[in-house]
Amino acid sequence: MIHTILICLLSTLIWAESTVNVTVDRNRIIEGDSIILTITAKNVKSEPDVRLPNLQEFKIVSGPSQSSSTNVQFVNGKVTKSSTTTLSWTLVPIKTGKLTIPAMVIKAGKQSFTSSPVSITVLKREDLQTEFVSQFFIEAELDNKTPYRGEQVILTYTLYTKVDVTSFDDELPKFKGFWIEELFAPKNLQLRESQKNGNRFYAATIKKIALYPTKSGDIDIDPMTAVIGIREKQQRWNDFSLFGPPSKKYTISTNKLELKVQPLPERENGKVSAVVGNWNIRSGMSTTNVKQDEAVTFQVIINGTGNIQTVDISNISFPNELEIFEPEIHIKENPLRDKIGGEKKFEWVLIPRFAGDIYIPKVQLNYFDPKQGKWLTKSTARHRLNVAPNEKSAISSIGLSKEEVALVGKDIRFMDESQSKWRDRNSGLISGTALTLLLLSGMVFAFPHAHSLTRKRMKQTSGGRQVRRALKSAFLILDSKSDTPEEIYTHIYKSVVCFINHKMGLNQVEYSTGEIIDIFKSRNLSKVGESIEQIMIRGEMVRFAPISSQDAQNDLQEFKILLKETDDGWL
DSSP states (O other): OHHHHHHHHHHTEEEOOOEEEEEESOSEEETTOOEEEEEEEESOSSOOEEOOOOOTTEEEEEEEEEEEEEEEEEETTEEEEEEEEEEEEEEEESSOEEEEEOOOEEEETTEEEEOOOEEEEEEOTTOOOSTTTTSEEEEEEESOSSOBTTOOEEEEEEEEESSOEEEEEEEOOOOTTEEEEEEEOOSSOOOEEEEETTEEEEEEEEEEEEEEESSOEEEEEOOOEEEEEEEOOOOSGGGOOTTOSOEEEEEEEOOOEEEEEBOOOOOTTSOOOSOBEEEEEEEEESOSEEETTOOEEEEEEEEEEEOGGGOOOTTOOOOTTEEEOOOEEEEEEEEETTEEEEEEEEEEEEEEOSSEEEEEOOOEEEEEETTTTEEEEEEOOOEEEEEEOOTTOHHHHTTOOHHHHHHHHHTOOOOOTTOOSOOOTTSSSOOHHHHHHHHHHHHHHTOHHHHHHHHHHHHHSHHHHHHHHHHHHHHHHHTSOOOSHHHHHHHHHHHHHHHHHHHHTOOOOOOOHHHHHHHHHHTTOHHHHHHHHHHHHHHHHTTTSOOOHHHHHHHHHHHHHHHHHHHHHOO
């Protein structure tokens, strides 16, 4: 019985008429917006074969996406079957004006369908007079289109809308040729009433970005693209759902921007600096009255607007009477009324080695002020440090004059912590530093009584404490974490330098391998020095020949023993 009924139903099955349509979701758009091209094939007996024509006036962003559905209806004893297949592409016009999607031929099995051409009107962004294009758009604005290189430019993205925005997802361009800092990026759009082109909108600032051009000349900023969800109007009363009217997503783009970046003018009496903006500089000392060999803190603070990362004052020349430690640098950035600015603090620890008045020179900051269009120089005050004598001073106890130590200071070179290797010992004659040190040590040896007295007094003074700390300080470096042979040998070098400087009671000095060995010889430590020399030579060769981690560790343990022997035998 059921079999008979199915035969009857199939005998009355009617296929609906086959059709193929080509449509777009919008026929009028603004430049940068996208359209969706849809091909709908109904009741075709095989999957449609679609070959898009040459779309010279459009860019294919995505697609095709495909969906299919089948529907069977039983009405008045007749069974009607229908099927629908859709293919869709997202297109972005590459120019304005009246554009055309040409007619296309779609084949489905033995059937062939020819569509009609589709016309699209693409309006320029400044033509916002029609009701359609004035519903929503994004505008990109610059506060300055002719900045100097390094000058801050504010880029603002603003959404203008007359409809209900349900979602927003943006994609920023690459910003080639700029250093960028984000100023403002809200999590939720804050709408405000605004007038634009004589029309009333709700506006929301999407982003604010600080741009610093890194080169001069013409620089283009590509459009920002965004996918925006717009709540559609309800057409009938029964369109209501628990979630409200449906949303439709649109891809829109901002306008393209162009900058003409001016080069920084040449300075009359100096090199061109990278510091651009409006800056102030000041300095201060923790105290101006201090005893010899006591530490004092010197600060230089620079604040203002501009790229704080470019600010540098590393060319300060401190007096030779001071022992100088590497500065601590603190940076604090903060936006000031849509301007990036901040504060950069340099802090040095200074130790005066001589009594008397020591003058800290003025610190100059050279920068370009784009508002005035010229180079400016601002300086700190000159500081006087009043240093009282310290009877227990290590330098005074060995009988050296201020002028003699100043002479040594002229040849002192601060260690570069970034350099992991020491210099080649086969560089030739002994350097001026080593020669000076040898001469100074010879002065002590020339007078046995003075030498004996010096050693006795050194043991009783702060300098003596420094001498006794030499081995401990060196071992702290040697015990630092070392993961590679290169790091092990670097610590070996730094430790022996630290050891010698503590023993000599001198400022931080760097030495070649040859200079180190010469110093050991002057202290009657030739045999120990030869063993240390072999370890240091292997350290120099680690750059050119592989050394196992175990061999490096063996050298490290041997070096510790040798350094202990050096400490015991140091004269």
